[in-house]
Amino acid sequence: GAVVSQHPSRVICKSGTSVKIECRSLDFQATTMFWYRQFPKQSLMLMATSNEGSKATYEQGVEKDKFLINHASLTLSTLTVTSAHPEDSSFYICSAAGAGTMEQYFGPGTRLTVT
Amino acid sequence: GENVEQHPSTLSVQEGDSAVIKCTYSDSASNYFPWYKQELGKRPQLIIDIRSNVGEKKDQRIAVTLNKTAKHFSLHITETQPEDSAVYFCAANQAGTALIFGKGTTLSVSS
Numbered sequence: 001g002a003v004v005s006q007h008p009s010r011v012i013c014k015s016g017t018s019v020k021i022e023c024r025s026l027d028f029q030a031t032t033m034f035w036y037r038q039f040p041k042q043s044l045m046l047m048a049t050s051n052e053g054s055k056a057t058y059e060q061g062v063e064k065d066k067f068l069i070n071h072a073s074l075t076l077s078t079l080t081v082t083s084a085h086p087e088d089s090s091f092y093i094c095s096a097a098g099a100g101t102m103e104q105y106f107g108p109g110t111r112l113t114v115t
Numbered sequence: 116g117e118n119v120e121q122h123p124s125t126l127s128v129q130e131g132d133s134a135v136i137k138c139t140y141s142d143s144a145s146n147y148f149p150w151y152k153q154e155l156g157k158r159p160q161l162i163i164d165i166r167s168n169v170g171e172k173k174d175q176r177i178a179v180t181l182n183k184t185a186k187h188f189s190l191h192i193t194e195t196q197p198e199d200s201a202v203y204f205c206a207a208n209q210a211g212t213a214l215i216f217g218k219g220t221t222l223s224v225s226s
Contacts, residue, residue: 034213043204043216044159093158095214102147102166102210106158 002028004096006107013084013114020080021110023094029074030096034104035067038091050077084114117142119207121217128195130226138205138217139187145207148181148188149214152201159204163190195224 003026013019023033032051036044048069050056056069068080077096081088091111095104118141128134140148146167151159165172165179165188172179176195181188188207192199202221206214 032211043218044214046213046215049213091156097211100210103149103161103164104214108158109156111156 002105004105004107006094006110008110009108010111015085015114016083018080018082019084019112020078021092023077023107025075025096028098031074031099032097033071033077034095035069035079036093038093044093086114088112089114117145117207117215119205119215119217121205121220123220124218125221127223130195130197130224132195134192134195134222136190136203136220137187140207143186144209146209148207150179150190151204153204154201197224197226200224
């Protein structure tokens with residue numbers, strides 16, 4: 001199957017700072033990338049959908065000014081958590097899909113801890 | 116938008132027994148229904164999927180059934196083994212849109 005990487009895998013930051021997470025499709029062109037957040041013992045909750053070259057579409061309740069998403073190329077999307085707070089501590093997972101395909105490929109996730 | 120309900124939230128079986136997890140979805144336009152296994156701290160791993168033009172699909176000990184009229188689909192695991200213990204998620208979407216996940220089922224297989 002297709003390969004999606006995420007970086008970093010784990011990050012600890014202080015409250016008030018910003019953190020950038022990268023999601024890359026390594027062997028295919030991802031026309032659409034999705035960002036999910038998963039709190040402990042909960043399901044994956046969709047945060048936003050991003051199409052290459054377009055503004056991301058955010059789910060209700062997700063602050064677009066806090067969670068900045070950029071999808072500047074067909075292989076890279078970034079999520080920046082601005083002014084992070086302890087309640088933003090979570091497991092962030094991206095997925096990527098190619099044009100006209102049904103299956104989505106997940107990155108390995110990024111564990112964010114805000115102290 | 117799509118809403119996916121999943122039951123049960125926890126399931127405990129003896130090794131060798133079968134396990135069944137059920138999901139319902141709300142959007143009749145959804146046409147792709149994957150099942151994922153997730154181990155602690157790792158990404159979801161696709162174990163089987165079914166598309167809306169198919170009623171049943173099987174892969175060794177795992178099978179999935181889909182009832183489009185009732186808008187529900189189920190995962191069946193036969194001859195369960197301890198290594199099947201994990202959290203399982205169902206999901207649904209239309210091609211090109213985000214997957215909407217059920218709340219998950221924690222499966223425990225005891226030997």
